Amino acid sequence: MTLRLIHLTSKDYREMPWKNGGGSTTEIAIYPETASLNEPFLWRLSLAQLKESGPFSSFPGYDRSIVQLSGKPMTLKHDGHADKRLEPLVPYPFDGEWKTESVLSERAEDFNLMTLSTAFEARLDRFDLALDKELKKESQDHTIIWVFDGEVEWKTSADKKILNTGDTLILEMARGLIYTLEAKSEQAIVFVAKLKVKGKPSVKAKDPLAGVTLEKLLTELVNHYGWEYLGEKIPVNCFLKDPSIKSSLTFLRKTPWARTKVEKLYIGYLEKK
Incomplete structure (x- = not known):
């Protein structure tokens, strides 16, 4: 995966x-x-x-x-x-x-x-980035970063995100990923949870998004709910003004928070089917 x-x-x-x-x-x-x-x-x-x-x-x-x-x-x-x-x-x-x-x-x-x-196998650690300024870490199978206070930049060689107080960044299927946390404010305290998988989990956690392309789930949502409903749930221009699958896909691929919301809507839709 x-x-x-x-x-x-x-x-x-x-x-x-x-x-x-x-x-x-x-x-x-x-x-x-x-x-x-x-x-x-x-x-x-x-x-x-x-x-x-x-x-x-x-x-x-x-x-x-x-x-x-x-x-x-x-x-x-x-x-x-x-x-x-x-x-x-x-x-x-x-x-x-x-x-x-x-x-x-x-x-x-x-x-x-x-x-x-x-x-x-889980481990939770605190890091004060105001003291360390920049911290280089290696991700586990699941890594969860929660910002207690301050502004932090998370970055890899290919991506970066700004996290503010109270924000959470979840990295799934991320073992071996090298990333850096850098303070962007005077005080920046984060908690990092590293979860290493123990063989096969005893709870069947079937991913409802497995094998589903972004185009497929968006098309199903539009066919079932319509553009107006999507615009109410996620009020962005691609849903409100001249909506189309093509323009919406372009926006969602560049906007992780909106994509996450659409995926959650799709999971809710599947639960009601």
């Missing part, structure tokens, strides 16, 4: 209730994209607002990494395992099956990575 880049911003994220009903989370991304917390998934990235102390949802079979982003350091109390007082902006990995409770002295926000234990 070929490299796939997905650039997400805060407008692409979605709010959803906690699995245990005790709060809400901002889901940044989940893989496969059609998965949910009610069924097996391979990995998930999210933000959570914690208003008070309370239990964490249990995720048997998953590895978790948590980073406290704001608030006085909380303590995670693990039943049968040592407690852990979190350090600000320092990733802490633990077993998703552990019975865990957070103890807070004030409101806090955290960043979470969950990966299926049988599918990936």
Whole structure:
């Protein structure tokens, strides 16, 4: 399979209730994209607002990494395992099956990575690009870059993107890709998750876009919904003014964020068929 880049911003994220009903989370991304917390998934990235102390949802079979982003350091109390007082902006990995409770002295926000234990070896690291200025790294099978603060340029020998605070860049099928992260602001802090595939994942993650060309999915969407609907969902000129498959394909191939939105519309269309 070929490299796939997905650039997400805060407008692409979605709010959803906690699995245990005790709060809400901002889901940044989940893989496969059609998965949910009610069924097996391979990995998930999210933000959570914690208003008070309370239990964490249990995720048997998953590895978790948590980073406290704001608030006085909380303590995670693990039943049968040592407690852990979190350090600000320092990733802490633990077993998703552990019975865990957070103890807070004030409101806090955290960043979470969950990966299926049988599918990936996962590592989450923090990099302060204001200190390093430029960082050269090698990508894993899946690499996820999330900008906590600042402006960062991601680049390879063939491509580059500007990432702002809160943006996420997902690199799929990217093992061995050499890339550079460079600070474009005084302060630039990023978190990088590297997911190495462990043989065959035990969750069947069939890619709904596999074997589907951009022209095919766009044509199906237009035939089913019409140009007006596409213009409402993605208000860009190629859908609103003199739309055509040819001009739209040219635009989408040059505009990753719009292409990602069209692909998500197509996945939703397939789910309803």
